[in-house]
Amino acid sequence: MALKPGVVCGEDYVELVNACKEGGYALAGVNCVGTNSVNAVMEAAAKNNSDVIIQFSNGGTQFFAGAAMEDAFQAKVLGAVSAAQHVHLLAEHYGICAVLHTDHANRKLVPWIDALVDHSEEYYKKNGKALYSSHMLDLSEEDIDDNLNECARMLERMAKLDMSLEIELGITGGEEDGVGHDIEEGADSSHLYTQPEDVLKAYDLLSPIGHFSVAASFGNVHGVYKPGNVQLRPEILKNSQELVSKTHGTIDKPLNLVFHGGSGSEKDKIAAAISYGVFKMNIDTDTQFAFSEGVGKYVEEHMNAFKHQIDPETGAPLKKFYDPRKWLRQGELSFVNRLDEAFEDLGSAGRSLAK
Numbered sequence: 001m002a003l004k005p006g007v008v009c010g011e012d013y014v015e016l017v018n019a020c021k022e023g024g025y026a027l028a029g030v031n032c033v034g035t036n037s038v039n040a041v042m043e044a045a046a047k048n049n050s051d052v053i054i055q056f057s058n059g060g061t062q063f064f065a066g067a068a069m070e071d072a073f074q075a076k077v078l079g080a081v082s083a084a085q086h087v088h089l090l091a092e093h094y095g096i097c098a099v100l101h102t103d104h105a106n107r108k109l110v111p112w113i114d115a116l117v118d119h120s121e122e123y124y125k126k127n128g129k130a131l132y133s134s135h136m137l138d139l140s141e142e143d144i145d146d147n148l149n150e151c152a153r154m155l156e157r158m159a160k161l162d163m164s165l166e167i168e169l170g171i172t173g174g175e176e177d178g179v180g181h182d183i184e185e186g187a188d189s190s191h192l193y194t195q196p197e198d199v200l201k202a203y204d205l206l207s208p209i210g211h212f213s214v215a216a217s218f219g220n221v222h223g224v225y226k227p228g229n230v231q232l233r234p235e236i237l238k239n240s241q242e243l244v245s246k247t248h249g250t251i252d253k254p255l256n257l258v259f260h261g262g263s264g265s266e267k268d269k270i271a272a273a274i275s276y277g278v279f280k281m282n283i284d285t286d287t288q289f290a291f292s293e294g295v296g297k298y299v300e301e302h303m304n305a306f307k308h309q310i311d312p313e314t315g316a317p318l319k320k321f322y323d324p325r326k327w328l329r330q331g332e333l334s335f336v337n338r339l340d341e342a343f344e345d346l347g348s349a350g351r352s353l354a355k
């Protein structure tokens with residue numbers, strides 16, 4: 001199996017997802033906020049000969065366009081377009097396959113996704129592929145039928161452009177960029193676990209329309225919390241796969257599953273989730289920290305250069321220390337190092353399909 005390096009969409013995307021499931025590994029879905037993080041993801045993927053998913057939250061795309069843009073909605077749309085164009089131009093030169101994706105969109109962000117699909121329609125006419133490989137709709141706060149009906153409407157639009165849709169069933173704890181739920185100590189946690197019957201319902205409705213994946217909840221939580229609050233139960237994923245394959249007589253593991261809130265998870269639970277058909281694990285919290293840790297270390301070591309242009313004691317110019325490329329690069333390198341570990345944990349290192 002070999003794919004052209006660059007952004008993968010449509011059939012190539014499906015091939016990549018299937019290769020993950022058959023090969024027992026998963027891709028990191030890495031949240032990015034600017035060219036520093038996007039380039040670090042491509043650098044890490046090339047370094048590890050791994051394919052990767054570059055994704056943006058709505059706030060990430062707004063930041064990509066520039067935090068001062070007055071119209072926040074416009075910034076979220078244009079930032080997402082700008083980010084995608086950057087990746088389309090550069091990913092093939094890194095020699096890896098990159099999936100372009102947007103993270104959680106709840107009901108109030110549905111117009112954001114519709115606007116991005118509008119842009120993909122234009123892009124498709126000119127380039128024969130969509131701007132994004134996939135988008136996520138997270139209507140998990142809503143009634144299951146409302147959730148799935150809206151997903152079906154969106155997938156109908158997207159399938160015409162060979163795009164894939166990620167949906168959410170059950171609730172990932174914590175919050176990701178303003179979308180989500182706080183975990184209360186001692187609260188009833190049954191809603192944190194996806195019901196296999198709901199997954200079957202989604203399969204029945206969406207699989208005739210197009211390609212989709214499911215962010216199923218099995219006790220996963222966004223962010224890093226004290227251990228012990230929630231119990232990860234990856235066997236829920238297995239039960240969902242079995243219910244669908246038994247009901248429809250499909251191949252093993254018919255569902256494409258996504259693991260949200262993977263930061264800080266136990267490695268054996270990650271491995272179990274992958275064995276049950278998880279092809280994508282999101283990573284944000286840990287790479288955010290890595291970037292900041294890299295910058296922080298540099299600032300500590302060169303504090304003078306952040307206060308003076310000329311060293312007050314020696315009179316030496318400090319330009320080569322305060323040049324933003326110097327400290328941003330330390331953030332990038334630390335980000336890359338954290339992804340080395342993620343690719344190793346997910347088993348994607350050394351397995352890029354790009355040829």
Ligand SMILES: [Zn+2]
Pocket residue numbers: 104172176222260261282
């Ligand atoms: Zn998430």
